[in-house]
Amino acid sequence: MRIVDARVIVTCPGRNFVTLKIVTDEGVTGVGDATLNGRELAVAAYLTEHVVPLLVGRDPARIEDTWQYLYKGAYWRRGPVTMSAIAAVDTALWDIKGKVAGLPVYQLLGGRCREGVTVYGHANAETTDEVLVEIARYVDLGYRAVRVQTGVPGLAKTYGVSGDRMFYEPADAAIPTEAAWSTEKYLTHVPNVFAKVRAEFGPGLKLLHDVHHRLTPIEAGRLGKALEPFALTWMEDPVPAELQEGFRLLRQHTTTPIAVGEVFNTIWDCQQLITEQLIDYIRTTVVHAGGISHLRRIYDLAALYHVRSGSHGATDLSPVCMAAALHVDLSIPNFGLQEYMRHTPETDEVFPHAYTFDRGYLDPGDAPGLGVDIDEELAGQYPYRPASLPVNRLEDGTMHSW
Ligand code: KDG
Ligand code: MG
Structure with a gap:
């Protein structure tokens, strides 16, 4: 089995979400969440520009190897943007593995x-x-x-x-x-x-x-x-x-x-x-x-x-x-x-x-896999809306942790 496509879907049904959908040559698909509140488009771009091109042609069964490839291969390790992008790939591959096995992921x-x-x-x-x-x-x-x-x-x-x-x-x-x-x-x-x-x-x-x-x-x-x-x-x-x-x-x-x-x-x-x-x-x-x-x-x-x-x-x-x-x-x-x-x-x-x-x-x-999907057509009806987390100041105006 090979990965033939991976789509990054940004949607705002009340709030913004970023989802990765991986598609295989046998028609099995998997989904992963890549939402980073207030910085959604950074993860979407990381996935689209730097990760999706590396996924096409890979064996979706090799979850750990793909994780290590994306983590070590980037050289720039850790951080919320990188790790949310890797998380989305990893989650989608577990979803595919479950569907192929006919088992829920917890099994x-x-x-x-x-x-x-x-x-x-x-x-x-x-x-x-x-x-x-x-x-x-x-x-x-x-x-x-x-x-x-x-x-x-x-x-x-x-x-x-x-x-x-x-x-x-x-x-x-x-x-x-x-x-x-x-x-x-x-x-x-x-x-x-x-x-x-x-x-x-x-x-x-x-x-x-x-x-x-x-x-x-x-x-x-x-x-x-x-x-x-x-x-x-x-x-x-x-x-x-x-x-x-x-x-x-x-x-x-x-x-x-x-x-x-x-x-x-x-x-x-x-x-x-x-x-x-x-x-x-x-x-x-x-x-x-x-x-x-x-x-x-x-x-x-x-x-x-x-x-x-x-x-x-x-x-x-x-x-x-x-x-x-x-x-x-x-x-x-x-x-x-x-x-x-x-x-x-x-x-x-x-x-x-x-x-x-x-x-x-x-x-x-x-349900086999994670038991969750994204309705891409419906998602398309809710375009991205910029939204930031608030900030917090002390009463004298000093910036404080939010
Ligand atoms: O995006 C930030 C929220 O997820 C966070 O403020 C929520 O602290 C939170 C919590 O415990 O759910
Ligand atoms: Mg909390």
């Missing part, structure tokens, strides 16, 4: 390790009273784990709080919108929110919170300590993670579990975090961390060090990525949680998929 990865993939949803609202209502909505839908974000009194806009509650979309304008940030106001407010949430929902519900890289290690230590009585499942991205050794300081001050990794691209971004046991959950996922092959490598390393998976699953990761993530989630021994922000009906229509949600669990289904 090729070793089969089921659990009955379903436990997911967490996003409850968000301006006020604590409103967020209690939102959490109850997820509990009614059967969710066992909920991420909780609220507005911060005195700040006009806060990360993770959306007008449209189920479909949070931060990339809202061509030129980045600007928000103001105060660490002091935030640190005073958040423990009060979780005190009320825990009192209302009791000990059974898994609670999570995303700090979105905004604190220093010692500030994060203070927050983690203040949240200990409310037994969070994790505190996410407490600090910007370029400085892996910075987590040592935070770790000395709190037993609140730490999750990190949605912006990581390779195992090298989290090697120290994992091997020094500085984190509890690694949140890399298929599209931004080099595809199914490389993600498995990260999760295997993590398994040795008691670190569990917590794959990123925001709406800017397409249903193709979600499907691929579920096959990995189902088949690894050290699965923790899977983020599940629902896609809009328009997105779901462009990407017909076999995965289903039932009482807090997702299941990839048993």
